[in-house]
Amino acid sequence: MSSRGILPGALACALALVACSGCGQSGAGSSATDSAAKARPGPAVTVLAPRTVTRGGATVKEVADPQEADSFPVSGAVNHSRAAGPVKVGELAVAAGAPSDAEVKAELQQMKAVERSAKRTRKQQLTPVPGGRSISGSGALAVPQNVPEVIQRVIAGANEIADFPYVFGGGHGSFIDNAYDCSGSVSYALAAGGLLGSPETSGELESWGAPGPGRYITVLANAGHAYMYVDGVLYDTAGRSGTFASRWQVGSVDNSGFVARHWPGL
Secondary structure (H helix, E strand, O other): OOHHHOOOHHHHHHHHHHHOOOOOOOHHHOOHHHHHHHHOOOOOOOOOOOEEEEEOOEEEEEOOOOOHHHHOOOOOOOOOOOOOOHHHHHHHOOOOOOOOHHHHHHHHHHHHHHHHHHHHHHHHHOOEOOOOOEEOOOOOOOOOOOOOHHHHHHHHHHHHOOOOOOOOOOOOOOOOOOOOOHHHHHHHHHHHOOOOOOOOOHHHHOOOOEEOOOOOEEEEEOOOOEEEEEOOEEEOOOOOOOOOOOOEEOOOOOOOOOEEEEOOOO
């Protein structure tokens, strides 16, 4: 036999491994599943060779896309216009009529001025009227613009009934009432923010939302009483300065014996 008829060492080893893949198993021990698997070989895997491209004068090796054949590759001349630069495309993507950078800056300055004015207004409001802790002025708390919209809605809801009288059970038969007790007041405000679907008692508010204080809103409740802090301001029926004084109050109260709850993320 000539030397050309001898297989190279590596290939001979590979063939030997293939031949021995069934070693240790008798023909009688082969299952029907094994036979079916051999009859239905898996899809062939094609290993694509790396390609090289030139970027910035340097040669870079890229691995070919193994799914290139499924991407309708074009061979020969490419009949398509060139794309614009990505920075230009980003500029063109700005919606028509969108404010310019100068307009955005001007709006930000206006917003800051509004926020400063709101802070001054709140500082003026957070002076109690004689006889209790209720805030002065109209009894409504200025709605800040630098808080989430849901908190703005809660404050607006609380403002709506801030000077309503207190009646035990008020606001529990329906959100629409002419007097509200402690939990009825809290329930109404929470509902205005979409955080409650029906009025709850003080005991039920002990399990409202999630445990612990929140960043913008914290409800304090026990079996008999409920109140809350919204954006740092107390909203409570107890401690008001009169029958029609505001539920918004200056300062804080002792939270001992109350369960603190908040809405996740707020």
